[in-house]
Amino acid sequence: MLAKAMISHYRRHPLQLIALALMIVVATMLWTGVSVLTGQARDSLAVSEEAVAARKAVVRNDGQPVSVTDFVALRRAGICVAPWLETARGDAAQKVIGIDPLAMACFDAPPTGSDSAGLDGDPFVDISEVAGQSSRPGQLSLLVSPGEGPLPSEYQRREFRLGPATGELADSFLLNLDALSLLVLFITGLLVRSVYHLGLAQRRSSFVLLERFGVEKARIRRLLTAELTLLTLICVLPGVLLGQALANRLGQGFGQALESLFDLPLYAGESSPVPWQAALVMVVLVLGACLVDRFLPQRPARQGSSSGLSRLPVWAWSATVGVGLMMVFLASSLIWVFAGSALVFAGVGGLMPGLLARCADAVARRQRQTPSSSLNRWRYRELAVMFRNLALPVVALQFAMATVLAVQALVTTFEATFDQWLAQRLSAELYVQVPDGADAQAGERALAQLDGLGDWHRVRSGKAQLLAGDGAAEPLTMDLMALSPITPLVTDWTLLASVDDPWAALASGGVMVNEQLARRQGIQSGQSLRVKMGESALTMPVVAVYADYGRPAAEVLVHGDSLPSGFRPSFQSFSINPGALAVDDIARRLRAEWQVADLVIRDNASIQALASQVFQQTFLLTRAISVLTLVLASLSLLVMGWVFFSTRSWYFQLLGIWGVQPGEIRNQLRRLALLLTSGVTLVALPLGVWLTWVLVSRINPLAFGWSLPMAVYPGFWLELGLVMAAIGLVIAWLIGRQLAGQESLRPAANLEAGGER
Amino acid sequence: MPDDVLKVHRLSKEFISGRDRVQVIAGLSFTLQAAQSLAVVGRSGSGKSTLLNLLCGLEDADGGLISVAGRDTVGRWTALRKQTIGVVFQEANLMPAMTLLENVQLRASLAGRASGEEMHWLEQLGVAAEAHRFPDQVSGGQRQRAALAMVFAMRPALILADEPTGSLDRQTADDVADRLFEVQRNSGCGLVLATHDQALASRCEHCLDLSESA
Numbered sequence A: 001m002l003a004k005a006m007i008s009h010y011r012r013h014p015l016q017l018i019a020l021a022l023m024i025v026v027a028t029m030l031w032t033g034v035s036v037l038t039g040q041a042r043d044s045l046a047v048s049e050e051a052v053a054a055r056k057a058v059v060r061n062d063g064q065p066v067s068v069t070d071f072v073a074l075r076r077a078g079i080c081v082a083p084w085l086e087t088a089r090g091d092a093a094q095k096v097i098g099i100d101p102l103a104m105a106c107f108d109a110p111p112t113g114s115d116s117a118g119l120d121g122d123p124f125v126d127i128s129e130v131a132g133q134s135s136r137p138g139q140l141s142l143l144v145s146p147g148e149g150p151l152p153s154e155y156q157r158r159e160f161r162l163g164p165a166t167g168e169l170a171d172s173f174l175l176n177l178d179a180l181s182l183l184v185l186f187i188t189g190l191l192v193r194s195v196y197h198l199g200l201a202q203r204r205s206s207f208v209l210l211e212r213f214g215v216e217k218a219r220i221r222r223l224l225t226a227e228l229t230l231l232t233l234i235c236v237l238p239g240v241l242l243g244q245a246l247a248n249r250l251g252q253g254f255g256q257a258l259e260s261l262f263d264l265p266l267y268a269g270e271s272s273p274v275p276w277q278a279a280l281v282m283v284v285l286v287l288g289a290c291l292v293d294r295f296l297p298q299r300p301a302r303q304g305s306s307s308g309l310s311r312l313p314v315w316a317w318s319a320t321v322g323v324g325l326m327m328v329f330l331a332s333s334l335i336w337v338f339a340g341s342a343l344v345f346a347g348v349g350g351l352m353p354g355l356l357a358r359c360a361d362a363v364a365r366r367q368r369q370t371p372s373s374s375l376n377r378w379r380y381r382e383l384a385v386m387f388r389n390l391a392l393p394v395v396a397l398q399f400a401m402a403t404v405l406a407v408q409a410l411v412t413t414f415e416a417t418f419d420q421w422l423a424q425r426l427s428a429e430l431y432v433q434v435p436d437g438a439d440a441q442a443g444e445r446a447l448a449q450l451d452g453l454g455d456w457h458r459v460r461s462g463k464a465q466l467l468a469g470d471g472a473a474e475p476l477t478m479d480l481m482a483l484s485p486i487t488p489l490v491t492d493w494t495l496l497a498s499v500d501d502p503w504a505a506l507a508s509g510g511v512m513v514n515e516q517l518a519r520r521q522g523i524q525s526g527q528s529l530r531v532k533m534g535e536s537a538l539t540m541p542v543v544a545v546y547a548d549y550g551r552p553a554a555e556v557l558v559h560g561d562s563l564p565s566g567f568r569p570s571f572q573s574f575s576i577n578p579g580a581l582a583v584d585d586i587a588r589r590l591r592a593e594w595q596v597a598d599l600v601i602r603d604n605a606s607i608q609a610l611a612s613q614v615f616q617q618t619f620l621l622t623r624a625i626s627v628l629t630l631v632l633a634s635l636s637l638l639v640m641g642w643v644f645f646s647t648r649s650w651y652f653q654l655l656g657i658w659g660v661q662p663g664e665i666r667n668q669l670r671r672l673a674l675l676l677t678s679g680v681t682l683v684a685l686p687l688g689v690w691l692t693w694v695l696v697s698r699i700n701p702l703a704f705g706w707s708l709p710m711a712v713y714p715g716f717w718l719e720l721g722l723v724m725a726a727i728g729l730v731i732a733w734l735i736g737r738q739l740a741g742q743e744s745l746r747p748a749a750n751l752e753a754g755g756e757r
Numbered sequence B: 001m002p003d004d005v006l007k008v009h010r011l012s013k014e015f016i017s018g019r020d021r022v023q024v025i026a027g028l029s030f031t032l033q034a035a036q037s038l039a040v041v042g043r044s045g046s047g048k049s050t051l052l053n054l055l056c057g058l059e060d061a062d063g064g065l066i067s068v069a070g071r072d073t074v075g076r077w078t079a080l081r082k083q084t085i086g087v088v089f090q091e092a093n094l095m096p097a098m099t100l101l102e103n104v105q106l107r108a109s110l111a112g113r114a115s116g117e118e119m120h121w122l123e124q125l126g127v128a129a130e131a132h133r134f135p136d137q138v139s140g141g142q143r144q145r146a147a148l149a150m151v152f153a154m155r156p157a158l159i160l161a162d163e164p165t166g167s168l169d170r171q172t173a174d175d176v177a178d179r180l181f182e183v184q185r186n187s188g189c190g191l192v193l194a195t196h197d198q199a200l201a202s203r204c205e206h207c208l209d210l211s212e213s214a
Helices: A003-005 A009-011 A012-056 A066-076 A126-135 A167-211 A218-263 A276-295 A312-330 A335-364 A371-388 A389-424 A440-449 A500-505 A517-521 A583-594 A603-620 A622-648 A647-657 A661-702 A714-741 B046-057 B077-083 B100-110 B119-123 B139-151 B170-187 B197-202
Strands: A057-060 A081-088 A094-100 A124-126 A141-144 A155-159 A432-435 A456-466 A476-484 A495-498 A512-513 A528-533 A534-547 A555-559 A571-576 A601-603 B004-017 B020-033 B037-041 B062-066 B084-087 B158-162 B190-194 B206-209
Touching: A003 A057, A003 A218, A009 A012, A009 A167, A012 A167, A012 A218, A012 A276, A012 A622, A057 A066, A066 A081, A066 A141, A094 B077, A167 A218, A167 A276, A167 A335, A167 A389, A218 A276, A218 A583, A312 A335, A312 A495, A335 A661, A335 B197, A371 A389, A371 A622, A371 A661, A389 A622, A389 A661, A389 B197, A432 A476, A440 A456, A440 A571, A440 A583, A495 A517, A500 A534, A512 A517, A512 A528, A512 B190, A517 A534, A517 A555, A528 A555, A528 A603, A601 A603, A601 A622, A601 B190, A622 A647, A622 A714, A647 A714, A647 B206, A661 A714, B004 B046, B004 B190, B020 B046, B020 B062, B020 B190, B020 B206, B037 B046, B037 B197, B046 B062, B046 B158, B046 B190, B077 B084, B084 B139, B100 B119, B100 B139, B119 B139, B139 B170, B170 B190
Parallel strands: A094 A124, A476 A555, A512 A534, B037 B190, B037 B206, B084 B158, B158 B190
Antiparallel strands: A057 A141, A057 A155, A081 A094, A081 A141, A432 A571, A432 A601, A456 A476, A456 A528, A456 A571, A495 A534, A512 A555, A528 A534, B004 B020, B004 B062
16 A cells, blocks of 8 residues: 555656656667677677687798698698688678688688588578679688698798788777767666656655655665566666667678778677676666665755756856866877766766756846846746756766767768768779789780870789888888879878978889878878888888778878888789770770789779778767667656746746736746757757867877868857757647647646755 | 616525535625625525625626626626726735735736726735735735735726635734725725625625625
């Protein structure tokens, strides 16, 4: 019977129960989705690292790529080696790896490092399948068994990786996701707490009554805890299942993100179990956020303050913001940037509701005494009450909006910058791959003889080493790209830093480095590097730093003439603008020169479209998380606003009793709701702009090695403002309906003491 | 100001309770002149509050006519409540986010009677010292006096008060009643007072017992 009395409040106010349940379900869904995806990423990294640790490959001492001949020679010498053929699948950006199960029989363990990754599906298939299905020759590697003895003198062992070493960068990527997840968790905690405490405040009088009837306070608390625990357990289950569905929906984009950033396929999680750990976190979060007050020292209740955010004085919150800003500005590691950002958010959250309420009160005081301005004064006074009493959802919405603004600015800036960068990189219309064994020099001569051909250059790719002592503590393996001749295809590139006339300086023996390498090693244009290409070590002046988005790999760019004669590129191609010639004429000339039946010719426009698509997928998860958080926060403000406005409905009725027309009351209601949501939007803007700066100028360089220009998008601010205005209008409409349908004119019992202020 | 501030002719109101129709007010007629007061008494549920709601248009009558300050009330209730009829409830008459003075100013402004004399009304009701306090910072009696100040500041022809001292202790109730009658008589407006307090009712010139009329 006591329990029945306890929950009787929700029988009269089912909306509050539904709101609380909805909050828990949506918050669990969001958190579970994010947890599943980051868990999969972490598992994939672990699988990859495990595989790398176990794998060694054989390379030739002369720098030439290994071939089938090498495989045969090594097997004849009794060495346990297995071929590993890696290529792209069809026209997709997916990687597929061919291995030979027969050759691997001499390995003690599968070389993939994962028992689950066999030959029964992606990305590992039989080597014959890869050789048959791919339109371009793959990159052949020879894996050597870990227990194998010395190799013949012309070979050596190397660590074998699927892609470039990601090192701390992959961890940073996951740390970014974790930070976003924690922000989401913090926001959802605020929201759940605000909805729960709003209901609790309205039930307090019935608890007092029960105490007067002799029910112990401790028993009431136990019943409240049991009630919340039961509700949480009931709501977490559908939340977890929905979260898994969300993760599955976002999984493909997330997988592409991982692969495009780190060459790391998403192996794990295809049949992941129900993430009970995420569910447990949510149960703890809900119970902790709602019941934390019981473990804090009690303070005298002050009417009109239900924010729960004002335990510290203004100076303390201001100091928190100040310290946070300094930390973000000065930090040299990602974790400190996150810690500083957290302090800034906490400080802003503590300051903002009170600040907004004071602003509203100040505007109220400035109103003159005319009928219309008297109503204005009343409206601003009511607004101040709302900012104080809806502090938690207001702050949560502010954080969510700031996150959405920042992520949107980051993604839009990245897309614009990336498109421009890609257009510069792929400014040639055609990309012709030099077939294995073909004489690229002969191809160069043939192209030079073609009358009417537009701009073109030859690209030679391979590996180089940055030798120790030149910014590197130990030799650093880098990607190498050599171009020649230098034409307008490259001279329009946007360079982040350069000496005078950098392309001429490159042709004179200089080297350009990508931003990732420059940031990691602190390299600046004008300094000299010792670069080992093949067997030769050269001292080269750095003539420019160029933008290179997406990959974390270090890369240097040299002129083709700077390559030492012994250097053997692993890959060669030509970038060509056909000019007055037909593509078929160029292809025919090269086929004749190289004596091959077919050529791999790619249309750069389609490559550009594909690359753009991959990078859009890269940010799908981030964008989805931030938008879902905004939806959650908006929903919360909507529900909270509705519930809170309902508690003030008597005062709107009082205006009616005083002769204010119903239309004017609805107008006041709309203006009040719009002021509430637009006030939150206004304070979210500076926080969002600051967070954008943190993302592009602090977090991105530390996490991925490249920075982006700072840009703001007022058009999106307007869009977001319109969404918030719509939420305000919906709140006003709901309350307007409620007022119109109210029959009783008696004020609620809890207004007897002068009402909440 | 016309002599008759309130004329009620054959007023009736019934409610549906389950399957039953309950006639709360049946063919009620009376007239109240300026500066006069009428106590509406009766047991709980006899229709005191309903009558007051009918007299200010917050509920619709089933039959009968009401005129206020010599004017027909049909379709004019909102305008009448704004400028002519002042309503006081037992509690929650003030906007909680505004000071007592701001509340009086708001009510006077809405009535188009803002004169800068709002403080004077608070003085008249004995709460000038609390003018800049919020409703939750003053006592129930002070809140009720401020509510009366709001009503007087709009200079109404008719005041409808529903148990205005019902939530106050005897001494405070008497004090508030003294102020109410004093200012009402001085201003010359009519007063209809619903109460079950016989002592308060006896201070009015007329008395209408709804228990008897029902």
